[in-house]
């Protein structure tokens with residue numbers, strides 16, 4: 001059965017134009033990544049997880065995560081925390097920042113987060129998880145979604161117990177990454193569990209985990225009844241895969257296309273994070289873009305030791321001179337900088 005991933009679906013009243021969602025990834029999902037995802041066909045993009053305590057305290061770096069560009073919509077901003085009323089407050093700020101959906105993280109397996117009672121730990125405390133969803137849903141007009149793992153321990157089926165209760169508490173959509181928190185990213189995502197969850201709830205379910213090809217996306221949608229698939233690691237340095245998964249027209253990019261996308265990504269990220277933060281942040285992307293047999297391995301090594309992103313850009317364009325005209329074309333097609341409204345009220349960004 002051929003499944004059309006170009007069909008739209010909805011979370012509450014928010015229409016999502018395709019059945020592919022770009023995953024939230026800490027340390028990856030900057031604005032440039034999200035805008036690129038939308039450009040390559042993702043129907044919904046998501047911020048990385050943002051600490052509700054950081055939002056409450058007006059932490060400047062945290063609030064930077066809430067900057068939304070006009071061409072990102074529809075966009076979900078993900079928050080994490082363990083206190084229902086702080087989460088409700090944070091959700092209000094996230095809505096004011098321009099999020100179309102507030103997403104709650106009940107999946108993070110990292111100790112730094114779980115030891116505070118947030119992330120995946122909440123799957124072991126369904127009452128608190130429901131109080132959080134209810135506080136968040138009661139605080140905002142936009143729909144609220146939840147992203148979770150299967151449970152804490154290997155083989156856990158906690159998501160099947162907790163998921164329906166979260167819907168009752170006000171979740172308008174659930175995303176399931178069916179690995180246990182303990183598994184981190186080992187083993188494989190068991191989408192038989194996604195199918196069970198779909199049968200238990202009457203809201204759209206998004207399937208996350210190991211979706212790296214169009215065939216896999218089609219198979220997971222067909223066998224689970226999920227509304228959409230979420231793509232994470234497969235899209236790192238590889239937006240072309242999103243296009244391929246959505247409509248089958250993706251292709252292995254030429255070296256010029258790779259360089260043009262990477263240089264655009266560098267420029268946008270420098271604008272967002274500043275040169276100092278961006279130059280460290282970007283290093284992992286060089287391997288992601290230039291790997292996959294696209295460029296000889298030593299080329300990446302050359303780039304990661306350069307001091308400035310200007311030097312990186314010069315080296316990249318020297319390696320694929322034809323990329324310059326592609327880059328200019330891409331930049332012409334993007335909304336100009338001043339059309340990108342930062343919908344974040346200045347008073348919030350300033351911590352006031």
Ligand SMILES: Cc1cc2nc3c(=O)[nH]c(=O)nc-3n(C[C@H](O)[C@H](O)[C@H](O)COP(=O)(O)O)c2cc1C
Pocket residue numbers: 023024025026027028047048049078105107108147177208209210211230231232233234
């Ligand atoms: C580097 C990295 C950071 C992640 N950060 C988040 C996050 O902030 N919030 C979240 O809900 N999931 C996060 N995830 C999980 C992904 O959203 C996704 O569920 C998981 O990677 C499985 O999908 P994939 O196989 O397509 O990568 C992260 C994953 C990776 C690899």
